[in-house]
Amino acid sequence: MKHVVGVAEMAVSSDPEDLLITHALGSCLGIAAHDPHAGIGGLLHVMMPLSKINPEKAEDNPFVFVDTGVPRFLDRLFEGGARKQSLTVMVAGGASVNRSETDRFSIGKRNFVVFKKLLWKNGILISAEDVGGEKARTMRLEIASGRVTLSTGPKVTELRPTRHSRQTGGARNVA
Amino acid sequence: MMGDTLHQTIVETTERTCETLAFMFPMPPPDDGPDLEEQQHHEIARVRVHFAGPFEGSLTLSMPRSMLPPLAANMLGLDGDATTSEQRRDAACELCNVVCGNLLPAVAGAAPVFTVSPPELCDDPPAPDSNSSVSARVWLDEGWAEVEFTVKGGLCVLEGHAPSCGDRAGLEPVA
Amino acid sequence: MSLNVLIVDDSAVMRSMVLRTLQMAELELGEVQQAANGQEGLAALQRGNIDLAIVDINMPVMDGEEMIRRARQDAETAGIPIMIISTEGSQTRISRLIQRGVRFVHKPFTPEIVCNVVADLAGEAA
Numbered sequence: 001m002k003h004v005v006g007v008a009e010m011a012v013s014s015d016p017e018d019l020l021i022t023h024a025l026g027s028c029l030g031i032a033a034h035d036p037h038a039g040i041g042g043l044l045h046v047m048m049p050l051s052k053i054n055p056e057k058a059e060d061n062p063f064v065f066v067d068t069g070v071p072r073f074l075d076r077l078f079e080g081g082a083r084k085q086s087l088t089v090m091v092a093g094g095a096s097v098n099r100s101e102t103d104r105f106s107i108g109k110r111n112f113v114v115f116k117k118l119l120w121k122n123g124i125l126i127s128a129e130d131v132g133g134e135k136a137r138t139m140r141l142e143i144a145s146g147r148v149t150l151s152t153g154p155k156v157t158e159l160r161p162t163r164h165s166r167q168t169g170g171a172r173n174v175a
Numbered sequence: 176m177m178g179d180t181l182h183q184t185i186v187e188t189t190e191r192t193c194e195t196l197a198f199m200f201p202m203p204p205p206d207d208g209p210d211l212e213e214q215q216h217h218e219i220a221r222v223r224v225h226f227a228g229p230f231e232g233s234l235t236l237s238m239p240r241s242m243l244p245p246l247a248a249n250m251l252g253l254d255g256d257a258t259t260s261e262q263r264r265d266a267a268c269e270l271c272n273v274v275c276g277n278l279l280p281a282v283a284g285a286a287p288v289f290t291v292s293p294p295e296l297c298d299d300p301p302a303p304d305s306n307s308s309v310s311a312r313v314w315l316d317e318g319w320a321e322v323e324f325t326v327k328g329g330l331c332v333l334e335g336h337a338p339s340c341g342d343r344a345g346l347e348p349v350a
Numbered sequence: 351m352s353l354n355v356l357i358v359d360d361s362a363v364m365r366s367m368v369l370r371t372l373q374m375a376e377l378e379l380g381e382v383q384q385a386a387n388g389q390e391g392l393a394a395l396q397r398g399n400i401d402l403a404i405v406d407i408n409m410p411v412m413d414g415e416e417m418i419r420r421a422r423q424d425a426e427t428a429g430i431p432i433m434i435i436s437t438e439g440s441q442t443r444i445s446r447l448i449q450r451g452v453r454f455v456h457k458p459f460t461p462e463i464v465c466n467v468v469a470d471l472a473g474e475a476a
Binding site for chain 2: 049050109110113114116117120121123
């Protein structure tokens with residue numbers, strides 16, 4: 001069953017029939033996490049880097065912010081049986097979609113830095129990333145396989161996890 | 176490489192280093208400009224390294240002492256108050272060392288070999304001298320960092336050491 | 351098989367960062383020794399039981415380049431896989447070190463890059 005994850009929302013599922021999808025990832029980050037051993041996965045769509053700019057909003061909905069949304073997202077996965085050692089985490093988005101904004105101060109870049117800091121703190125590696133650029137992305141996660149695909153317009157690519165190889169994983173074209 | 180170009184190179188190198196090493200991202204300067212009076216009341220931490228190669232000089236990194244706890248915590252993946260004063264000093268020293276190591280090839284090109292001294296905390300502020308030094312401040316989410324790059328014999332010594340276009344060895348990870 | 355690792359860097363914070371990265375990698379970590387300069391690092395290598403050495407270059411007392419040169423001259427330590435993690439930006443020096451059979455990762459590093467190189471070296475050591 002297809003579940004659409006809205007902006008500042010997340011979904012976690014252990015139903016192998018489920019497909020999680022989130023649209024319009026501009027400067028926002030889409031984070032897909034999957035544990036093949038526990039058969040659980042989740043998709044998170046966060047908007048802003050730090051909750052300190054609006055703690056009330058973070059209290060109301062922690063998934064607006066990277067620093068409050070990602071820990072809760074990981075907690076939900078761990079509560080559902082996921083283990084850190086077998087968790088595959090992929091990230092996409094963080095684009096500079098507002099051309100009037102200089103790259104140096106872009107929200108997308110800040111989102112990604114805060115996300116990397118949280119993973120470092122939690123001892124989790126990024127398995128694959130497709131971050132930056134100027135285009136909005138759609139991200140999908142298949143719960144059965146853990147397969148993550150991205151689309152920008154009609155073009156669909158697969159994010160493939162790579163560990164133990166010389167290159168960090170990235171987007172590749174899907175035939 | 177002179178004046179404005181060197182200033183920009185220092186800014187970019189410092190921002191990139193702070194982002195990758197310490198998960199701190201660049202911010203716009205405060206709206207009302209630097210509050211000089213407030214800055215004078217900040218306790219400033221200073222670290223210096225000396226380098227010697229085709230040219231000699233020093234790099235001094237200054238930052239408010241209030242930035243040391245988050246700097247060390249970010250680097251170590253710990254909470255802000257969980258680090259010791261020794262770790263905080265060491266983190267500042269390592270940041271200075273890495274900024275210098277990345278700046279030298281950006282200034283002098285990829286071929287020259289430099290010897291860089293172990294970083295040391297210092298009390299004396301660098302003496303501004305526009306003939307022999309360039310200083311640049313970057314604003315970060317946790318504060319600011321200022322780099323003073325001084326060349327023995329004056330900045331004119333750098334003439335002839337400018338890296339060729341795209342010669343940014345040392346700035347990208349090599350695996 | 352667990353991997354016994356030696357981390358050589360004059361910064362204790364950097365040694366902790368490297369150790370944290372190793373703990374994130376998909377490998378069975380054995381004993382981890384630390385040294386603050388090349389001389390201490392060389393002594394640790396000569397004591398034996400090191401499967402992988404991770405070495406900085408610019409250090410007091412003895413730098414990493416000299417440590418590696420001496421390690422490669424000693425039949426007991428010549429074959430130990432070595433990864434350099436350093437701010438070194440001189441291609442002249444990096445090439446010289448790579449010719450000694452070491453892998454190089456630039457500071458500041460991402461844990462993903464270090465883990466990938468460690469996995470390669472662990473595979474070679476196995």
